[in-house]
Amino acid sequence: MSHDNHGGTKQIWLVFWILLALTAVEVALGIYKPVSYEILKWTFIILTLVKAYYIVAYFMHVKHETKSFAWTLALPTFILIPYLLFVLLTESSDLIL
């Protein structure tokens, strides 16, 4: 079943180094805080989403599932979660509007 093995262990370790590097960047930014909180906050969120993409796409293999399956999983996530966060964070503050 070698056709199921995309990239082999080399790709697995590459993804590991990417995740490790992104986490190290997050921790360094969190400790030294070189920029304002607002910029820092969005940097953290973007880096986290990039990490999530690598975990879901490569470790959880979604990149190699059928397109229809990937969308079946992605659409509820992309619609419901931002909606929930929008409602909650709007109610709690004027930070995002």
Added chain:
Amino acid sequence: MGSQATTESAWRGGVKPFKASYGKMMMWFFLLTDALTFSGFLGAYGFARFKYADTWPLAENVFTHFPGIHGDQPLLYVALMTFILIMSSVTMVLAVHHGKNMDTKKVAWWMGFTVLGGIIFLGSQAWEWMHFIHGTAEGALQLADGSIAKVIAAGTEVMGQTYNFDVLRLGTEKFITDPTTIATLSAGAEHVYGANMVVNEYGLPQFANFFFFITGFHGFHVFTGVLLNLIVFINVLFGTYERRGHYEMVEKVGLYWHFVDLVWVFVFTFFYLV
């Protein structure tokens, strides 16, 4: 007749919609609902965190311990925990990889490492909880209105000045240096140590509630994952999947385990960084 046979076997799980097996697909749908649950928790946390932005304790001022190092080490310990979980995700994906090549010995090794990584993570979390529950040696004052004031010992420099009496700090940077106000506030105040569901020496009790609930719910997932991984690990050793002809079970618990790592990535960001 052909179409009827297909329908029947579909109800028996015979066909593979999305070219994914029934078990894998259902694991994914479970994980999708679980992702929504965690979003609800983290969303609620965000609601409280920004609603009480002025007095909300910052995780970097709360979780500052690192084993073997004295003094404040913000973020270092949780970074180590994140590293452990990412590492155990890698060993898991390596087990899945070798399972596809039917390499029993390598699957067993990597599954074993994954179980070990999970146990180390749970131990780290217990250590973090212990420090949070015990709190600092000096504790804090819970004032009559329920808010928390840190007592700054006399002689410590506060906003470029030193005082020969203990001053109070409200929230993260509001200092009370007027002796009369200090006396008024201290009257009826209670000394509290550490954090639990009722009091929290670091600030609002809601912070402690969210911490225990969210990291506890995640820790419960890790614990369940370790159990599932252990069952699969033992089955690998017994040759169950070798006889079955495929290692799909490793893939299925693998999905769950990666999801646990995925949730931690978000908990790390929204609880400790933002």
